[in-house]
Amino acid sequence: MNLRQYEYALVVAEEGSVTAAAARLGVAQPTVSQQLATLEKDLGVRIFTRIPRGVAATVAGRAFLKEAEIAVNAARRARVVARASGGDLTGELVVVASTGLATNQLAAALGELRRIHPRLQVTLVEEPTPVEMEHLDHLGTVDLVLYHRLTPECGYDPYELGEEPYAAVLPAHHPLHQADSVRLEDLAGEAWVRFTRGSLLDGQLGQVLKDAGLTPATVARASQISTAVRLVAHGLGVTMIPASAVPTPYTHLAKPLTPALSERVLAGLRRDPGPAETALLDLLRQQDWSTPATFSTATPHLAASG
Numbered sequence: 275m276n277l278r279q280y281e282y283a284l285v286v287a288e289e290g291s292v293t294a295a296a297a298r299l300g301v302a303q304p305t306v307s308q309q310l311a312t313l314e315k316d317l318g319v320r321i322f323t324r325i326p327r328g329v330a331a332t333v334a335g336r337a338f339l340k341e342a343e344i345a346v347n348a349a350r351r352a353r354v355v356a357r358a359s360g361g362d363l364t365g366e367l368v369v370v371a372s373t374g375l376a377t378n379q380l381a382a383a384l385g386e387l388r389r390i391h392p393r394l395q396v397t398l399v400e401e402p403t404p405v406e407m408e409h410l411d412h413l414g415t416v417d418l419v420l421y422h423r424l425t426p427e428c429g430y431d432p433y434e435l436g437e438e439p440y441a442a443v444l445p446a447h448h449p450l451h452q453a454d455s456v457r458l459e460d461l462a463g464e465a466w467v468r469f470t471r472g473s474l475l476d477g478q479l480g481q482v483l484k485d486a487g488l489t490p491a492t493v494a495r496a497s498q499i500s501t502a503v504r505l506v507a508h509g510l511g512v513t514m515i516p517a518s519a520v521p522t523p524y525t526h527l528a529k530p531l532t533p534a535l536s537e538r539v540l541a542g543l544r545r546d547p548g549p550a551e552t553a554l555l556d557l558l559r560q561q562d563w564s565t566p567a568t569f570s571t572a573t574p575h576l577a578a579s580g
Contacts, residue, residue: 277349279313280342282306283321287339291328347415363391367550370410371420372474373401374499374519376438376539379561380420386557394550401473417551419542420558421474430542433555436563437536441517441528443502445509455532458486465493465511467502475499479514482535503527539563 286295286306296303314321321335331339350365367387371380384396402410410416424432442456450456466483469476476495483490493511496502499519506513507524516537520528541558543551 364393374516378518383557422537435539440535467513
């Protein structure tokens with residue numbers, strides 16, 4: 275058995291087809307079939323069984339694939355660490371981030387990381403579900419997380435980066451655009467565009483509205499900030515998002531809040547950080563975390579939602 279066979283088996287499981295897996299891997303189909311046959315012979319069990327539309331993992335196969343994924347990811351990290359000793363960062367860096375948090379700073383840091391280490395690949399996972407995050411943690415694939423709070427039991431050491439102010443986003447012709455800032459009470463009678471139930475962003479928005487004594491009507495929910503802002507731009511309602519996450523074409527729709535609200539931005543690194551995630555943390559620390567001029571008033575922290 276070898277890691278190449280593990281990788282082939284994992285791709286076949288993801289694609290559900292030997293033909294599709296071969297195309298994705300860039301090899302001939304007989305090569306994949308032969309490697310799987312050798313692997314199954316060495317294991318003494320069938321990993322896959324044929325179904326009308328391809329193949330599916332057997333019970334024994336699912337158990338094997340779970341451990342194979344851990345082994346492949348461990349090998350990936352080992353390669354990154356070994357090559358980094360010579361100053362050449364390669365491999366894949368997996369970053370998990372709360373939707374919209376420090377959008378500009380993260381993008382700038384990743385861009386600089388790419389310039390310095392062009393062979394290092396980055397996978398950005400925006401706000402996975404609890405089940406997805408548990409799976410990622412179990413596999414040990416997450417290298418850095420970017421959240422507004424991290425508990426001691428989460429398994430990541432926190433590093434405070436700065437503050438993220440929040441902004442209200444209003445339709446273009448809303449009368450409140452005439453003011454320098456917006457009070458939440460002024461939005462009491464408005465329809466709101468909110469976010470996917472259970473998401474961190476919607477939890478924070480719901481907590482802010484509750485603390486302000488507001489129970490406004492929700493007219494739409496979006497999973498992406500850009501979609502929510504477009505809905506606001508077309509007059510569906512108002513919303514509140516991290517200031518850095520306002521898409522460039524719609525910055526004129528954003529207004530600071532009075533009293534101002536902000537979130538701490540925390541980077542979490544695994545307890546045994548490698549050179550790639552350490553390099554990204556250093557670049558994040560170098561970003562501009564000063565409060566934008568339009569959001570320069572005192573910024574109390576948002577209450578942490580449950």
